Amino acid sequence: TTTTNATGHQGLHWSSRWAFIMAATGSAVGLGNIWKFPYITGENGGGAFVLVYLACIAIVGLPILIAEVLLGRKGGKSPIASMRDLIREHNAKAGWVSIGTLGTVAAFLILSFYSVIGGWAVNYVGYTFSGDFVGQSSDAVGGIFGSMLADPSTLLFWHSIFMACVLFIVARGVKSGLEKAVTYLMPALFILMVIMVGYAMTTDGFTQGVNFLFNPDFSKLSSEGVLKALGHAFFTLSLGTGVMMAYGSYLDQDVSIAKTSITVGLMDTLVALVAGMAIFPIVFANGMEPSAGPGLIFVSLPMAFGSMSMGTLIGTLFFILLVFAALTSAISLLEPSVEWLEERSGFNRLTATLAAGGAVWFLGIATVLSLNVWSDVHPLGMFAVFEGKTIFDLLDYITANIMLPLAGLLAALYVGWVMKKEDVADELNMSQGALSLFWNVTRYVTPLAVIIVMYKSIMG
Ligand code: PFF
Ligand code: NA
Numbered sequence: 001t002t003t004t005n006a007t008g009h010q011g012l013h014w015s016s017r018w019a020f021i022m023a024a025t026g027s028a029v030g031l032g033n034i035w036k037f038p039y040i041t042g043e044n045g046g047g048a049f050v051l052v053y054l055a056c057i058a059i060v061g062l063p064i065l066i067a068e069v070l071l072g073r074k075g076g077k078s079p080i081a082s083m084r085d086l087i088r089e090h091n092a093k094a095g096w097v098s099i100g101t102l103g104t105v106a107a108f109l110i111l112s113f114y115s116v117i118g119g120w121a122v123n124y125v126g127y128t129f130s131g132d133f134v135g136q137s138s139d140a141v142g143g144i145f146g147s148m149l150a151d152p153s154t155l156l157f158w159h160s161i162f163m164a165c166v167l168f169i170v171a172r173g174v175k176s177g178l179e180k181a182v183t184y185l186m187p188a189l190f191i192l193m194v195i196m197v198g199y200a201m202t203t204d205g206f207t208q209g210v211n212f213l214f215n216p217d218f219s220k221l222s223s224e225g226v227l228k229a230l231g232h233a234f235f236t237l238s239l240g241t242g243v244m245m246a247y248g249s250y251l252d253q254d255v256s257i258a259k260t261s262i263t264v265g266l267m268d269t270l271v272a273l274v275a276g277m278a279i280f281p282i283v284f285a286n287g288m289e290p291s292a293g294p295g296l297i298f299v300s301l302p303m304a305f306g307s308m309s310m311g312t313l314i315g316t317l318f319f320i321l322l323v324f325a326a327l328t329s330a331i332s333l334l335e336p337s338v339e340w341l342e343e344r345s346g347f348n349r350l351t352a353t354l355a356a357g358g359a360v361w362f363l364g365i366a367t368v369l370s371l372n373v374w375s376d377v378h379p380l381g382m383f384a385v386f387e388g389k390t391i392f393d394l395l396d397y398i399t400a401n402i403m404l405p406l407a408g409l410l411a412a413l414y415v416g417w418v419m420k421k422e423d424v425a426d427e428l429n430m431s432q433g434a435l436s437l438f439w440n441v442t443r444y445v446t447p448l449a450v451i452i453v454m455y456k457s458i459m460g
Helices: 017-028 031-043 047-075 079-090 094-129 138-150 152-172 175-202 206-214 223-236 243-248 257-285 296-307 311-345 349-370 391-418 421-428 432-459
Strands: 002-004 010-012
Touching: 017 175, 017 243, 017 257, 017 311, 031 047, 031 094, 031 223, 031 257, 031 296, 031 311, 047 079, 047 206, 047 223, 047 243, 047 257, 047 391, 047 421, 047 432, 079 094, 079 243, 079 311, 094 138, 094 152, 094 243, 094 296, 094 311, 094 349, 094 391, 138 152, 138 296, 152 311, 152 349, 175 206, 175 257, 175 296, 175 311, 206 257, 223 391, 223 432, 243 311, 257 296, 257 421, 296 311, 311 349, 349 391, 391 432, 421 432
Parallel strands: none
Antiparallel strands: 002 010
């Protein structure tokens, strides 16, 4: 139904709280949970990293998720336009609009490499379906992954296919259809992962895998690892990009922002932990390295699919569902740029989508080349923090560990220090106790945690 809310936002409102949860979960659950979480956990030593990551979700991620949805619903427009209105209403400094602009740029940069990895997943649907992994050794499975990375034209082809799907969905506005599909596809993906955990239990790496994930050894965690855990909390919950603000602008006034946000956060965390429990036992059972990097799931899971019964069917389904999960995140990543172009240049929806998507696709070529011909190009290598990083590494590092935390920090500061407590109370509509908990955490705990972690790891 088309409605106009108190702030005058024209458009479609979520028919129910559930529809918002599905769209927000569609954005949150993606490659971040199934591809990135396991491999950065592997690179950062396991349990201690997971514990810090969970603390970051609770202390930083959930409060900022609530803050961003609140700002979005109060503003009722695109993130940048909402911030402009709120700034006028609160008589605040114009600089706060950077919550919107910083996020829009970050989302644009993220999509450029997200699409390349999404392309790997599309390619793996074909590999699994053709039975390429059946009965193969881990060396052979690693070889298949390695040859894919070494070949720019293969990577470019699948990156282009993935971006074409994103553009088709965003331009045609079939998002509502996709969001309905999420209602079935997300649970299906979850069930398949639980089946994978079941398989993992039958391998002799299960105890070692679960220990690796949940038995913290703090000597393995560096201060840079802590920053990565924080950055991943933002990335995995789609924070600091304006995406959750944009979705919040469609949320009805009578829906509880806190309960809804916590549901989304819990589902996202659950998917990441189940992914870890499926992957690490397989890694250890096959004598692979947990610190193998971005290829971790593209080598360990195919090993499992190649040796379990019905592995070809289960594996093909798994990668199809992974592609859907990646697509629902990718469309949310393109949306801020498209909206900005529409507002700024007066382009219609189709032109804005093609322009923003074309630019993202073009930038994606840098990530494609980082994996092969430019693998020795380290543009910011003169700075210690960026030493040895390819363009792909830099895009990932700078967005997740710097831009998202900064934009999220600003959102928390805006809600906690610019808005009045009564305004926030009106929006959140919670019990006194819950409200003062949220208020104190958002004003003090969350900003301090972000500032300390960023300062410690960047300043050394
Ligand atoms: N949250 C997504 C994931 O975990 O895969 C990635 C993402 C989507 C990040 C949207 C940021 C964003 F705005
Ligand atoms: Na996620």
